Amino acid sequence: MPSTSSAPSAPPAPSTRPPSETRWLDDEEMAAWRGFVTASNLLNRRLERQLKEDSGLSHTQYEILVHLSAAPAGSLRMTELADKLVTSKSGLTYQVTQLERMGLVGRRSCPSDVRGVFAELTEEGHEMLREAAPGHVALVRELLIDVLSREQLTVLAQGLGQVSARLRLDEAL
């Protein structure tokens, strides 16, 4: 008796087989998948609220600041940034514009490529990140990191690394 399933309750009776017969998920696989989806949604929801309340930033905006801060010159090309964030280019354009209005990020054109645009962290941007980071990290720790044992964390880091890598490959069609 499948509980919360990602497939119909019962595998369809063997009739015609267009693909090669579906391999459904067993209980453990299902638990992993449902856990992933649920935890992901729940976590996003919670982080969104915390950031908005404490710093007036959305999670996406916060992540933009983080990636820029981690970049060599505090600046990144739009496309590159979009890749790291895993968003659409148009979505990034929108958010960078918002952050620009807030004075947290600036745009600078690229010397070697006329089309290119650098998103760059302003001083207020750095300030804002320094201010917002502690609360954010504390919550991530409370809701994810500290809930797991060190062994679990090791496996999770490894496994999710593999999955991300696999997904990146798939991305580059």
Added chain:
Amino acid sequence: MPSTSSAPSAPPAPSTRPPSETRWLDDEEMAAWRGFVTASNLLNRRLERQLKEDSGLSHTQYEILVHLSAAPAGSLRMTELADKLVTSKSGLTYQVTQLERMGLVGRRSCPSDVRGVFAELTEEGHEMLREAAPGHVALVRELLIDVLSREQLTVLAQGLGQVSARLRLDEAL
């Protein structure tokens, strides 16, 4: 040298300490967290595309069908469904309306509570799910499940279960 960090590159110099001094994430913790966020975004993106192309459904809509199908009578109260999906009530109202227009889901009022509304899978809804599930499951398997060893999967299922539970608690303020 923190690579892709969820915090400023360098922990701020010890000055005043409003909270109790932030406990930043070490490399492994950061890897787990970044892996989680990245994998989550990438996976959602990919599944969204697959479902839309193959079945004309969004991931959210598909999940609604799944949860309804897994429910005792193929029907659930709106609030209950919203909880399982981890979505806002208003968001669910919208999506159920869409699915209703597609003829996949119907609304039925609750006998014991005049306010209550049941979302119910129609025959076409079941049909659609039977049709869409194989492709979806196959991709989940390809991109997540089969990328991990059985040991990793076990730990993941366990760990994410704990995290979800923790998040549910936090939700019930």
Added chain:
DNA sequence: ACACCGTCGTTCGAATTTGAACAACAGGAG
């Protein structure tokens, strides 16, 4: 029976996200 607090689902406006279409340009083959 009555007031009171919590729940139910919807509506509303505002914010965000996405893919497709674009215009401008880079880079290499010929």
Added chain:
DNA sequence: CTCCTGTTGTTCAAATTCGAACGACGGTGT
């Protein structure tokens, strides 16, 4: 140099999402 193909960032319309505000009810204590 010149064409051709692939990139780059933006714009656009459409779809989705959320939270707050609502109106309508359920349940309990008195």
